[in-house]
Amino acid sequence: MIVGVPKETKNNESRVGMTPAGVFELVKHQHTVYVQAGAGEGSGFSNADYKQAGAVILDTTGQVYSMSQMIVKVKEPIEEEYPLIQKGQVVFTYFHFASDEYLTKSMMERKAVCIAYETVEDEEGTLPLLTPMSEVAGRMAIQQGAKYLEKPVKGRGVLLGGVPGVPPGKVLVLGAGVVGIQAAKMAAGLGAHVTILDVNMKRLRYVNDVMPNHVVTEFSNEFNIRRHIRNHDLIVGAILLKGAKAPRIITRDMLREMRPGTVIVDVAVDQGGCVETIRPTTHEDPVYIIDDVVHYGVANMPGAVPYTSTIALTNVTLPYILQLANEGWKQASLANPALARGLNIVEGKVVYHKITEAFQWDSAMV
Numbered sequence: 001m002i003v004g005v006p007k008e009t010k011n012n013e014s015r016v017g018m019t020p021a022g023v024f025e026l027v028k029h030q031h032t033v034y035v036q037a038g039a040g041e042g043s044g045f046s047n048a049d050y051k052q053a054g055a056v057i058l059d060t061t062g063q064v065y066s067m068s069q070m071i072v073k074v075k076e077p078i079e080e081e082y083p084l085i086q087k088g089q090v091v092f093t094y095f096h097f098a099s100d101e102y103l104t105k106s107m108m109e110r111k112a113v114c115i116a117y118e119t120v121e122d123e124e125g126t127l128p129l130l131t132p133m134s135e136v137a138g139r140m141a142i143q144q145g146a147k148y149l150e151k152p153v154k155g156r157g158v159l160l161g162g163v164p165g166v167p168p169g170k171v172l173v174l175g176a177g178v179v180g181i182q183a184a185k186m187a188a189g190l191g192a193h194v195t196i197l198d199v200n201m202k203r204l205r206y207v208n209d210v211m212p213n214h215v216v217t218e219f220s221n222e223f224n225i226r227r228h229i230r231n232h233d234l235i236v237g238a239i240l241l242k243g244a245k246a247p248r249i250i251t252r253d254m255l256r257e258m259r260p261g262t263v264i265v266d267v268a269v270d271q272g273g274c275v276e277t278i279r280p281t282t283h284e285d286p287v288y289i290i291d292d293v294v295h296y297g298v299a300n301m302p303g304a305v306p307y308t309s310t311i312a313l314t315n316v317t318l319p320y321i322l323q324l325a326n327e328g329w330k331q332a333s334l335a336n337p338a339l340a341r342g343l344n345i346v347e348g349k350v351v352y353h354k355i356t357e358a359f360q361w362d363s364a365m366v
Helices: 020-028 047-053 061-067 079-084 101-110 131-148 178-190 201-210 222-229 252-257 267-271 306-335 353-359
Strands: 002-005 032-036 056-058 070-072 090-093 113-116 170-174 193-198 215-219 234-237 263-266 287-290 293-296 343-346
Touching: 002 061, 020 032, 020 047, 020 306, 032 047, 032 061, 047 056, 056 061, 061 079, 070 306, 079 101, 090 306, 101 343, 101 353, 113 306, 131 178, 131 234, 131 263, 131 267, 131 293, 131 306, 170 178, 170 222, 178 193, 178 201, 178 234, 193 201, 193 222, 201 215, 215 222, 222 252, 234 267, 263 267
Parallel strands: 002 032, 002 070, 032 056, 070 090, 090 113, 170 193, 170 234, 193 215, 234 263, 263 293
Antiparallel strands: 113 343, 287 293
């Protein structure tokens, strides 16, 4: 198969769809890999690195798309890329269709085979291709939140770990999945007091077992959320519904109950966000303020640490990429149920029901 790795075009996205090590494995299996010139520079991989691994370097995004049977990316295509996508071409990337109706309709029009990293689901119910980026994003949520708590950037002026004689900051984590646990781990490591809420008691028991005593768990409901937002300094939104739009559990009126300078980092923003007032932002312009509450809504947080993120992503995507290249998408999906669950749009038809539910489409529309 001919596999193409274009340069990412989203604002401040420095990751790349595949490392030279991944290219080497594909070439070893007799596949051709086209990599756009400069695609790996942001992640620390030069054109020479890819050539040494066996890739062919192409100058433009258009060349990569036009000459490839499968496109391997990190983030969803942006509007300028839509016309480049060919009928029947496999596009393997993070799509997050449920939060973007325009993207969904555009990919339907292109009649491509869209396989979404975030809905590939194994027999244990875990999301192996989402996990490493969730781990990065969870840890970064605390790193960024701690920065924006500083007074010069309109935060409360709180040091999360405190100092002797001064109590530590308080972090509220909404969701005890991969993002939430990684955020809690980082915040606890800094010495902050951490409260983590979830509706899944099994997850809360797990958190209690593995976290130190200054990480406490509570069942998530509106009463508890309203009670905690009044006295927590940093709030991390870590809610995930597989392939679906995130529920809005912090509403606009709740902002008035928070103290001025409270920081919200909504990691769920690429699935629509779990905070009513969140909107996607960029690494260039990451925050805005509503009702004296600082909102951080960068939708590609791991893109700020591309070397770590690209290697972590290729580690988990490569086995699926190899299977797709070796067998073709139809046979690979039949042979691998986890990969089959990653199919979102196939040649114009939505095949992942949570997308139609998110837009309230009836069967006649798809």
